[in-house]
Amino acid sequence: MADVSERKLIELHGALAGPTVIFVGSLHGNEPAGAQALRRLGALLADREGLRGDVWGFVGNVRALKERRRFLSRDLNRRWNDAVTRAQPSTDDAEALEQQELWGELRAALAQARGPVFLVDLHSTSAPGIPFALTADTLPHRDFAAHFPLPTLLGLEEQVDGVLTEWMSAQGCVTLVVEGGQNEDPATLVNLEAVVWLALVAARVLDEAAVPEAAQAYATLNRARGTLPQFIEVLGRRALSADSAFRMEPGFANIEPVREGQLLAHDKHGEIRASSDGFVLMPLYQRQGDDGFFFGREVSSLSLGLARVSRQLKLDALLPLLPGVEGVGANRLKLGPAAVEAYPPSVFRLFGYRRSVRTGDSFELVRRPAPSSPRRS
Numbered sequence: 564m565a566d567v568s569e570r571k572l573i574e575l576h577g578a579l580a581g582p583t584v585i586f587v588g589s590l591h592g593n594e595p596a597g598a599q600a601l602r603r604l605g606a607l608l609a610d611r612e613g614l615r616g617d618v619w620g621f622v623g624n625v626r627a628l629k630e631r632r633r634f635l636s637r638d639l640n641r642r643w644n645d646a647v648t649r650a651q652p653s654t655d656d657a658e659a660l661e662q663q664e665l666w667g668e669l670r671a672a673l674a675q676a677r678g679p680v681f682l683v684d685l686h687s688t689s690a691p692g693i694p695f696a697l698t699a700d701t702l703p704h705r706d707f708a709a710h711f712p713l714p715t716l717l718g719l720e721e722q723v724d725g726v727l728t729e730w731m732s733a734q735g736c737v738t739l740v741v742e743g744g745q746n747e748d749p750a751t752l753v754n755l756e757a758v759v760w761l762a763l764v765a766a767r768v769l770d771e772a773a774v775p776e777a778a779q780a781y782a783t784l785n786r787a788r789g790t791l792p793q794f795i796e797v798l799g800r801r802a803l804s805a806d807s808a809f810r811m812e813p814g815f816a817n818i819e820p821v822r823e824g825q826l827l828a829h830d831k832h833g834e835i836r837a838s839s840d841g842f843v844l845m846p847l848y849q850r851q852g853d854d855g856f857f858f859g860r861e862v863s864s865l866s867l868g869l870a871r872v873s874r875q876l877k878l879d880a881l882l883p884l885l886p887g888v889e890g891v892g893a894n895r896l897k898l899g900p901a902a903v904e905a906y907p908p909s910v911f912r913l914f915g916y917r918r919s920v921r922t923g924d925s926f927e928l929v930r931r932p933a934p935s936s937p938r939r940s
């Protein structure tokens with residue numbers, strides 16, 4: 564078993580009950596800045612006055628971090644599902660051991676929670692880029708993300724199965740993923756430290772007055788965001804196959820505003836141009852990958868407000884009454900072929916349905932369940 568102090572970097576319990584904030588850093592071992600930020604802030608936080616509730620900080624992948632490798636046998640951020648609670652780790656799968664140990668710590672933190680639980684997962688990227696956040700599309704997730712002046716992508720996290728934040732959301736937590744910048748860039752550490760300070764205030768384990776660092780933290784992230792909007796929703800994905808011959812045009816940042824008709828890339832069929840104004844997200848410049856880029860657009864403050872009101876009024880209860888739409892549980896809709904034609908996807912996105920799965924000629928739309936109180940396990 565890895566030394567507990569190598570995994571657990573922060574454990575603080577306020578005298579008063581309150582929320583819990585859990586930080587995970589370096590879930591990918593080639594992303595050292597997350598663990599570094601937690602190590603530094605743990606020391607600074609140890610004797611902070613006025614703490615309510617509980618703060619935890621964990622290294623995600625201790626073994627891979629030692630070797631500065633993304634993972635040793637399998638990506639630790641693609642295997643969080645019900646198997647977590649059953650799996651007996653095999654000795655030749657380092658990440659199975661990592662997962663077992665990390666889940667043990669997370670479960671203990673959840674069991675001790677005295678209020679709502681927030682989890683912030685700190686990452687960085689191999690390519691240089693603007694720091695940004697990803698969150699699931701529920702109102703509590705949106706509200707928490709709004710405290711961070713980062714471009715926040717809605718609808719990207721839902722496209723990947725088995726991520727830690729999906730699992731922890733299912734345990735009742737409000738979660739946020741932050742990509743702080745390039746793996747080894749010193750600015751990435753500064754950005755992730757800023758995220759930690761703001762998270763403590765956003766979750767209300769500390770009052771803003773008790774965190775003089777928060778103003779500087781806000782300014783740091785706000786400057787990095789520049790003129791990018793705060794919320795961007797993902798509308799599409801350029802999927803690649805082995806013979807696509809995809810070539811991204813040079814010069815796109817990881818989040819890049821584009822105009823309708825702008826040349827984005829080439830593939831074997833010719834030019835790929837933007838079909839509308841919007842944002843190119845995560846353009847592929849490495850040789851490997853299945854996603855050429857994602858395409859998104861700003862979520863205006865009007866549609867943020869509209870989503871809030873219609874969800875608070877529970878208007879989504881009306882969706883299964885639409886002809887051709889069938890409700891399957893609280894967070895899944897089945898659309899027949901006629902319904903796929905009849906209703907614009909924006910109607911469903913308004914209520915957080917951001918993932919669609921094709922089954923024959925019909926579609927299933929899926930959304931993340933809104934977090935309730937933490938499940939005690």
Ligand SMILES: [Zn+2]
Pocket residue numbers: 590591594686687
């Ligand atoms: Zn990562």
